[in-house]
Amino acid sequence: MTPPLLELRGVRAGYGIIDVLHGVDLILEPGTVLALLGPNGAGKSTTLAVASGQIQPSGGQLLIGGREVNGAKPDALARAGVCLVPEGRGIFPNLTVAENVRMMTFSGTSYSDVSDRAYELFPRLGERRKQLAGTLSGGEQQMLAMARAMATNPALLMLDELSMGLAPIIVEELYGQVAQLAAGGLSILIVEQFAQTVLGVADSAAIMLHGRVTRTGPPAEIAEELTAAYLGIESGGPS
Amino acid sequence: MTFGRIRTSLLVAFGAALASLVILYWRYGADTEVSGEKIVIASVIGLATGSLYALSATGLVVVYTTTGMFNFAHGGIGVFCAFVYWEIVENADGLGLPPGLGLAVVVLLVAPLLGILIDLILMRRLRTAPLVVQLMVTVGLMVFLLTLANQIWQADQIRGVKPLIDRAEGFNIGISRVPYYRFANLVIAGVIAVFLRILLFRTRTGVAMRAVVDNRELTSLTGARPGLLSGFAWALGSSMAALAGILVAPDIEFNPANLNSLMLIVAISAAAFGQVRSLPLTVVGGLVIGLLESHYQQWISLGPDFTFANRAIAPIVLFLVVLALPQARLSVGRVSTNLRPIERTTRVWEGAFGAVALVVLAYVLAKGWFHFGVWDPGEWSSTGLNKGTSAMVLALIGLSLVPLTGWAGQVNFAPLAFAGFGAFLWLRLGLWFGLPDTGGTGNLVWLPLIGLLCAPLGALVAVFAARLSGLYLALSSLAFALIMANVVFPHPQVLPRVHTFQSLYLDVGFARQDFDTRFSFFMLLIVMFALGMFALIVLRRSRFGRRWVAMQDSQAAAATVGVNVVWTKVVVYATSASMAGMAGVFWATSLSSVDIRSFDLLAGLTIVLLMAAAGMSFPVAGLFLSFQVVFEGLAERLEQTENVEFLVWLLKDFFAKFGPGLLAIGMVVNQRGAIFEMGKGFAPILPWRRDAREELAAENARKRVTEVGGLGLTEPFTSEAIIALDTQLGIVDDVTPTAGYHHGVSRA
Numbered sequence: 001m002t003p004p005l006l007e008l009r010g011v012r013a014g015y016g017i018i019d020v021l022h023g024v025d026l027i028l029e030p031g032t033v034l035a036l037l038g039p040n041g042a043g044k045s046t047t048l049a050v051a052s053g054q055i056q057p058s059g060g061q062l063l064i065g066g067r068e069v070n071g072a073k074p075d076a077l078a079r080a081g082v083c084l085v086p087e088g089r090g091i092f093p094n095l096t097v098a099e100n101v102r103m104m105t106f107s108g109t110s111y112s113d114v115s116d117r118a119y120e121l122f123p124r125l126g127e128r129r130k131q132l133a134g135t136l137s138g139g140e141q142q143m144l145a146m147a148r149a150m151a152t153n154p155a156l157l158m159l160d161e162l163s164m165g166l167a168p169i170i171v172e173e174l175y176g177q178v179a180q181l182a183a184g185g186l187s188i189l190i191v192e193q194f195a196q197t198v199l200g201v202a203d204s205a206a207i208m209l210h211g212r213v214t215r216t217g218p219p220a221e222i223a224e225e226l227t228a229a230y231l232g233i234e235s236g237g238p239s
Numbered sequence: 240m241t242f243g244r245i246r247t248s249l250l251v252a253f254g255a256a257l258a259s260l261v262i263l264y265w266r267y268g269a270d271t272e273v274s275g276e277k278i279v280i281a282s283v284i285g286l287a288t289g290s291l292y293a294l295s296a297t298g299l300v301v302v303y304t305t306t307g308m309f310n311f312a313h314g315g316i317g318v319f320c321a322f323v324y325w326e327i328v329e330n331a332d333g334l335g336l337p338p339g340l341g342l343a344v345v346v347l348l349v350a351p352l353l354g355i356l357i358d359l360i361l362m363r364r365l366r367t368a369p370l371v372v373q374l375m376v377t378v379g380l381m382v383f384l385l386t387l388a389n390q391i392w393q394a395d396q397i398r399g400v401k402p403l404i405d406r407a408e409g410f411n412i413g414i415s416r417v418p419y420y421r422f423a424n425l426v427i428a429g430v431i432a433v434f435l436r437i438l439l440f441r442t443r444t445g446v447a448m449r450a451v452v453d454n455r456e457l458t459s460l461t462g463a464r465p466g467l468l469s470g471f472a473w474a475l476g477s478s479m480a481a482l483a484g485i486l487v488a489p490d491i492e493f494n495p496a497n498l499n500s501l502m503l504i505v506a507i508s509a510a511a512f513g514q515v516r517s518l519p520l521t522v523v524g525g526l527v528i529g530l531l532e533s534h535y536q537q538w539i540s541l542g543p544d545f546t547f548a549n550r551a552i553a554p555i556v557l558f559l560v561v562l563a564l565p566q567a568r569l570s571v572g573r574v575s576t577n578l579r580p581i582e583r584t585t586r587v588w589e590g591a592f593g594a595v596a597l598v599v600l601a602y603v604l605a606k607g608w609f610h611f612g613v614w615d616p617g618e619w620s621s622t623g624l625n626k627g628t629s630a631m632v633l634a635l636i637g638l639s640l641v642p643l644t645g646w647a648g649q650v651n652f653a654p655l656a657f658a659g660f661g662a663f664l665w666l667r668l669g670l671w672f673g674l675p676d677t678g679g680t681g682n683l684v685w686l687p688l689i690g691l692l693c694a695p696l697g698a699l700v701a702v703f704a705a706r707l708s709g710l711y712l713a714l715s716s717l718a719f720a721l722i723m724a725n726v727v728f729p730h731p732q733v734l735p736r737v738h739t740f741q742s743l744y745l746d747v748g749f750a751r752q753d754f755d756t757r758f759s760f761f762m763l764l765i766v767m768f769a770l771g772m773f774a775l776i777v778l779r780r781s782r783f784g785r786r787w788v789a790m791q792d793s794q795a796a797a798a799t800v801g802v803n804v805v806w807t808k809v810v811v812y813a814t815s816a817s818m819a820g821m822a823g824v825f826w827a828t829s830l831s832s833v834d835i836r837s838f839d840l841l842a843g844l845t846i847v848l849l850m851a852a853a854g855m856s857f858p859v860a861g862l863f864l865s866f867q868v869v870f871e872g873l874a875e876r877l878e879q880t881e882n883v884e885f886l887v888w889l890l891k892d893f894f895a896k897f898g899p900g901l902l903a904i905g906m907v908v909n910q911r912g913a914i915f916e917m918g919k920g921f922a923p924i925l926p927w928r929r930d931a932r933e934e935l936a937a938e939n940a941r942k943r944v945t946e947v948g949g950l951g952l953t954e955p956f957t958s959e960a961i962i963a964l965d966t967q968l969g970i971v972d973d974v975t976p977t978a979g980y981h982h983g984v985s986r987a
Contacts (some may be wrong), residue, residue, distance in 0.1 A: 054456060078462035086460065092453040099446045106447070106462035148461065 003066030005030045005156055005187045006051060011060035013050050020046045022211040023060065028156070033178075033188045035198045035219065037226060038208035044191040045087055047208070048158050051189070052084040053077040064156065079107050081155030083148065087164065090145040093134025097125055097144060100133050104148045118147040121177070139170035146174060150181060157181065158189045163197060175201055199223050249512065249520065252559040256531060263539050271538065276413040281537040282530060283412070287421035289529020290428035291487045293522040295502050296509035297435055298479030303515045304439070305448035305472035308362055309710050311377040314503030315384035316357075316477050317484030318495045320350045322392050324485045325400055325493070338403050346482050354477030358470045364907050366455065370709050371650055372910045375851040378844055379903025381499070385841070386896050388495040400488035424486050431479065432522050439518070448472055500550075500840055504721060508557035511714060514564070524560075528553050544732075547725040547835060554721035561715045562703060583930065584784075590776030593859070594769035601627075601765040605758065616876070624757040626872050630865030631764035632829045635822035637850045637861040638771045643815035644847075645855035646784060648791030649704060649808065650713035653720035654819050655843040657693060659728050661820025662827035664692050666734070681824070683745040689824055690817035697816025701809040708794075724838035734833050743828055764825060768861060771818065775858040778814075787811050845899050852902035854912025863913070866902075870895040 006028040014020040020043045028034045038044050049055040050062060053074035062070050064082065084090075092100055104114045119126030122143045128136060133144055142162065149157050159178070163171040179201045182188055192198040199205060205222035207215040207229045215225060271277065299313045310316075327334045328341035336344065357380065365373050392398065402420035409418035439445035447463040448471070458465050484502060491497055505528055512524025532552050541548055585593075603609055605627065607618035619627065636658050643649050668685060700719065704712055728734050742755040743763065754763045778784050786807050789797040794804050827833050846864060853863035874891035877883050902913070909916055922931035 052460060054459075074456070074459040075462050075464050078460055084460050086457065090457055090460070092450045092457065094453045095446065095450055099450075102443055102446050103450050103458070103461045103463065105443060108462075111443075 002030055003063070004028060005065060006189065007061075007063040007066075008047070008051065009061040009063070011047075011050055011057045011062060013046060013055050013057045013059075015046075015055075019058075020211050021050065021057075024050075024208075024211070024213055026206060026213055026216075028187055028189050030187050031185045032203040033182045033190065033201055035195065035202035035205040035222075036189060036191045036208060036213075037195045037198075037205060037222065038193070038229070040193065042208040043211040044193075044208050045160055046211075048084055048086075048160050048189070048191055051158060052082055054084075075106075081107070081153075082158070083107070083152060083154035083156065084158040085145045085149050085160060085162070087160040089138070089141040090148070091133045091136075091141050093132065095133055096130055097133055097136070098129040100144055101125075101129070101147065101151075104152050107152050107154070109152045114151045117151040121150055122147055139166055139173075142166060142170070142174060146177060150177065154186070156187050156189070158191070160191045161193065162190065163192065171197060195223065195226055249560065249563065252556070252563040253527060255559055256527070256556055260531060260535065260539070263535075263541070267539055267541050273538075276415065277537060279412055280415045280417070281533045283417055284421065285530035285533030286526055287424050287529070288487075288490065288533065289526035290425045291483055291525075292505045292509050292528050293525025294428040294431060294479060294486070295483035295506040296513075296521045296525050297432060297518055298476045298483065299506045299510045300513060300515055300518060300521050301435060301439070301479065302472055302476035303510070305452060306358075306362065306469045307452045308365065308373055309377065309515065310476065311374065311503065312357070312380035312384060313476070313480050313506055314499040314501075315381035315388075316350065316353060317480035317502045318498045319384045319388050320345050320353070320477070320481030321400070321484035321488050321493075321498060322388050322495070323349055324481075325392070325398055325488075329398070329400055338401070342403070342482075342485060345485065346478050350477040350481035351474035354473035354475070355470050357477070358473035361904065361907050362469070362473065363466070368907075368910055370713075371644065371648065371851065371855070372906050374650060374710075374713055375848060375903050376906050379848055379852070379900045379906070381503070381900075382841065382844065382848060383897060383900030383904060385495050385499055386900055390892070390896065392495070394494055398493050400485065400493055402489040403486075406489075420489070427482070427486065428522075428525075431482075432518060436518055444468070444471070496839075496841070504557075504717075504840075505553045507714060507717070508553040508560070511557050511560045511711075515710070524556070528556055531556065544730050545726065547729050551722050551725040554718040554725070558715060558718040558722065561707065561711050561718065564707070564711060584779055585776050587777055587780065590773045594773040597769045597772070597862075598762075598765055602762065605761060619758075621757055622875070623872060624761050626868045627865070628757065628761050628764060628829050630868040631761065631768055632822065632826045633846055633864040634768050634861035635764065635771065635825055636819055637846050637864045638768065638775065638858060639815045639819035639822060640847065640850050640855060641775055641858050641860070642778065642784075642787060642811055642818075644850075645857070645860075646779065646791060647787040647808070647811040649811065650709075650716065651815070652713060652717045652843060652847055653700075653723070654846055655838050656720045656723040657697065657816045657819035658823030658826050659723060659734070659833065659838060660696050660816075661689050661693050661823030662833060663728075663733050663823075664689050664820065665824045665827065681743050681828075683743055684747060686821055686824060690821045693816045693820025693823075694813035696820075697812040697814070698809045700816070701805075701812035704812065705805045705808050720838075720843055721840065724835065724840070728833070728838050729835045734827075743825075760829070764829075767825065772858040772861070783810065783814075848899050848903040852899075852906055852912060854914035857912070857914045857918075860912065860914055866898055867895045870898065 004027045006026070008024050008026040011024045012019065012021050024043070024047055026034075026036070026047065036044050036047065046055065050057050053069070053072050053076070056071055061068050064077070064080075069077065078084075092103065095103070098115070101115050101118050102111060104118070105111050119129070122140075124140055125144055125147060128140070133141065136144065146162075149159070162174055162178070166174075175197050178188065178190070182201060190198050190202065195205075199219040199222070202219050204216060205219045206213050207222060207225065209229060215222065215229070295313070295317065299310060302308060302310045302313070324341055324345045327336050327344065328338050361376060361380065365376060368376075402418070402423075404418070404420040404423055406418050406420065408420075409416050411417070437445075439449060447458060448468050450458045450461075450463070451465045451468050455465050458468075480502070483506075484498060487501065488498065491501060505525070509524035509528055510521050512527065513520030513522075515521075532549060535549055535552060605619045605624065607616055609616065636654050639654055639657065640651060643651050665681060665685075668688070669681065700716075703715065707715055742753070743760070744751060744753045744755070746752075752759075754760045779788075786797065786802050789800075789802060790804060790807055790811075797807075798804050830837060849864050849866060850860050853860035870890045874887045874895070877887050877890070906912070919931075919935075922928045923935050925931070
């Protein structure tokens, strides 16, 4: 049996003396899309930070492809094919678009491959390659961030709040790209606070509350329970 | 901000510098005829020197653009490496390597290693530190490297470095000879500037180095190695400092202080020209400064009263450039990582108690009433009192930094400039109005007037400072200090060099107290410090104190609750200038005369460094300025005793000399300063500090919990156990974890 591509077993982590994750269990099967949902402060972004090596878990296990990778550096994981597009435009604002694209080559893809693919997917970036990335519009910046995910052929893609601050039409366009990637067999973990769009592309979904994954299941079921979860009421539990 | 606006600002600054040169020539032109030949010669020399300035400055810019750290130790690194070069090439007792090989060893081996070491030991831990800490650590490193160079290569020997190409070889312009080595410098600087430009903008490594500054976390997410990149940047920057130091050495008096001030100040000014970011503009800046200096020397003669004015050219350029920069945005606060759960401000009665205790303790110690068991130190000798006096004078000046830098967060490298202004006013009051009597004895009732008169200078500086923040503010204060030290204070009309300040007295009409003995003057300073400390503690609890602290925390938030940020800055600068000005009266009196050496850059920086290392936000930090004096004094006492040579060496040659630099470097691990840590240990002993005892207990309890192994890590909880626990604790949101908590899989 193939091991899960990404697995978190009882992961605990936090910032300094503040604990954020109190034992997170999560499984992402190869070739599937998992949506991780939950209210503000539930620990979703921290989960991604742990999975990408930015925060070391203080307890539990982080497994990628069945191998324990606790303590691995983020750059090592990135070169191994883990790609996180962080919340709030994962770009370098003081570098030009072309230089941002050049930064995508550290995970092993050649510059010509990356730039061809990025500008083919997002022609608008090609037109602006000499512009400083910080001067692009919000949507264009998110495209640039997504271009890294799409042009470098990662094994695991993690997207944090892709839709934040963007116009609905652009969100739709970006999720169209995500759906294409998923159709190509890429394993994707998507974190979102507002769930409707993401549930459309996900194979399964999980709800996070107070630093734990409290529920996993098919998107349709999760969608029904979301409102209750966001209000802090757990179905089946005391209300 | 747009590049166009910056360029316009730079043009304005350059135009202003050029215009002042022309005006100076028109008014003070030297008796030389203007000829094409002289213009060419001065320009060639200016360009050659300027190219070395540019070389040094680009090293500074490379480190800043690739690590985000402004390296005040840049000059210090250059000095150290230039002396290593002297040791292995020029020293008769040294290795005697050929110059080319020596240059390669230093620039390609010694300097990069030093840079990597600095990055590994210090700079990596400072990435998220506040700017003040970053600046202080690099300034501390500079002081440390200079002290080290001074200790190894003592100043009693005259040294020189020969240029790589023999001085005699060259060509003539008219009747003047231009040596080839100056041209070689120009070419080397040009080649390196082009190399850097290509490295940073055309190679993947260079792009990644710039990316690290933009967003370090994201850089590592792309797979690049930020640690390796910043190490490389430090190695590169150090190499360039070394190269500039070695190439500039043949043209100057070769001693550490001289080389450092030249390399550092000029590099900072040239780098500021390019906003510490743009390499081409930095090169232009270096060349402009070189040209201004050589043409100034060729055409202008201001007479003996302005002997040091040429040293002020670079600071003046720096000042103009910084002022021409677009206004800084209001900064938004960041969460500080080293705050305590409850931050406590000293109570008024505690301040009063401390002030009285200090005075009593100083009196008892100086009188020699204390016996330490087997050792009876006895009454302080006149040397002891003199040392105590000079320490307390520094303490008084240091006190002025507490509201300004400690609370309001305005970095100020110019406390001595304010103090010198106070000394100047005190003297003028005597000479013009006879208020303090001429002859240097002065009535202290006029002291508050000095404070009032110094306030406008502070306010004036604040008007400039209000436009700036962070690094540029620090740089402008450095420029201000250097301009005052090199142009204003050496002028005989400002501070005469003869014995001017002698003694002080207090005469309030019905009573008179003289402070003409060493002991009385020392006690006067102690009382003044105690009063100042108490006043600051009261001030900190006032609405001003709260505003200043709020402003440091977040200017934007302070503005939104209705604090007028500009006005608040004016008030805090005025307060600080008043305090420093009044301290300046005692400073000048204790020195009896002040000259240019009194305003040495290192003297001012040492005050700032020691205050920062002690904890700038605590008034009592001023006492830490007695640090060097105490160690030297102890060593002198012990010199009579046998078998303690090592201890004497340790106190006198190690702690007293390297202490300030090392203490500031120590801020890497102890960012809030020594007093903060000492207070945490000391406060619980005080009977009325129950809060401190509770805090300590809570901290210990927290440690104990982690020792157990973090609840369920060593022995994982089952799902049932977690639910049972949650039910007991009343946590309602929990359900059965889907994947389960595996038995025995967790790592300890």
